[in-house]
Amino acid sequence: EDKVVQSPLSLVVHEGDTVTLNCSYEVTNFRSLLWYKQEKKAPTFLFMLTSSGIEKKSGRLSSILDKKELFSILNITATQTGDSAVYLCATPKGAGSYQLTFGKGTKLSVIP
Amino acid sequence: GAVVSQHPSWVICKSGTSVKIECRSLDFQATTMFWYRQFPKQSLMLMATSNEGSKATYEQGVEKDKFLINHASLTLSTLTVTSAHPEDSSFYICSASSDRGYEQYFGPGTRLTVT
Numbered sequence: 266e267d268k269v270v271q272s273p274l275s276l277v278v279h280e281g282d283t284v285t286l287n288c289s290y291e292v293t294n295f296r297s298l299l300w301y302k303q304e305k306k307a308p309t310f311l312f313m314l315t316s317s318g319i320e321k322k323s324g325r326l327s328s329i330l331d332k333k334e335l336f337s338i339l340n341i342t343a344t345q346t347g348d349s350a351v352y353l354c355a356t357p358k359g360a361g362s363y364q365l366t367f368g369k370g371t372k373l374s375v376i377p
Numbered sequence: 378g379a380v381v382s383q384h385p386s387w388v389i390c391k392s393g394t395s396v397k398i399e400c401r402s403l404d405f406q407a408t409t410m411f412w413y414r415q416f417p418k419q420s421l422m423l424m425a426t427s428n429e430g431s432k433a434t435y436e437q438g439v440e441k442d443k444f445l446i447n448h449a450s451l452t453l454s455t456l457t458v459t460s461a462h463p464e465d466s467s468f469y470i471c472s473a474s475s476d477r478g479y480e481q482y483f484g485p486g487t488r489l490t491v492t
Contacts, residue, residue: 297479307470307483308421310379353420357479363409365481369420 267292267358271368278375282344286371288354289336298337299365300328301353308353311339344375380404381473383484390461390491397457398487400471406451407473411481412444414467421470427454461491 268291278284290298297315301308312321314330314337321328325344330337341348351372355365380403390396400410409428413421425441427433427448435441443465445457454473458465468488472481 299480301483307472307486310480310482313480363474363479363481364411364423364426365479367420 267356267366269354269356269366269368271352271354271371273371274369275372276374278344278373280344280346280375280377282375283340283342284344284373286339286341286352286373287336288338288368290354290356291335292356292358292366294359295332296357298330299355300337300339301355303351303353303370304349311352341373344373346375346377349373349375379480379482381407381471381482381484383471383487385487386485387488388490390489392462392491393460395457395459396461396489397455398469398471398489400454400456400473400484402452402473402482405473405475407454408451408476409474410448410454411472411474412446412454412456413470413472415470415486416467424456458489461489463491465489466491 270289272287297313299313300311312328317332325342328339351370353370355367358364382401384399412424415421423436424439425433425435425446427446429448429451433446448454468486470486472483474481
């Protein structure tokens with residue numbers, strides 16, 4: 266059975282800190298890994314990673330995939346209170362499926 | 378790009394009535410749409426997957442006669458909660474993906490309260 270494990274489950278940091286969120290996965294027929302941010306409403310798409318070692322960047326957020334070690338990290342630099350959210354990673358299920366297996370998420374709280 | 382809308386964003390209904398929730402992809406063609414529900418402080422739970430023009434595939438434990446899903450076009454899917462009960466109160470979220478990639482784009486969600 267496909268498995269996505271995120272760590273830590275929750276994290277509290279001060280504004281300006283840099284954080285690293287982890288996501289490890291065990292899936293058959295790996296195709297991609299996705300990161301989402303969920304605040305009070307539905308998740309918003311951040312990144313999709315398909316290739317090892319290629320960093321994707323958007324502002325203060327960046328992410329990278331290691332297909333050999335089966336994990337991905339999401340980095341947030343110079344955190345702001347608006348970064349407080351649950352960060353989810355997910356991978357598509359078996360061959361031909363568009364369904365996603367989600368991790369339980371990392372709840373990030375950024376305090377002023 | 379890749380915007381998904383849901384309507385309504387919030388609905389209250391009486392027990393025994395039916396409620397329809399719409400999910401639209403605004404700027405892309407969604408060959409596949411997904412319906413999730415989420416309880417407070419819990420993860421997303423996939424209810425069903427629908428492809429345009431065909432019957433939805435329901436996850437185990439989800440009653441297909443209670444949660445009717447229609448995906449009549451490449452930009453619209455609807456979820457109808459029939460004979461709603463208070464235990465159906467939840468946050469319902471749709472997502473959509475095109476045939477170009479595996480990323481799903483989520484709608485803003487619909488909060489259903491059944492009294």
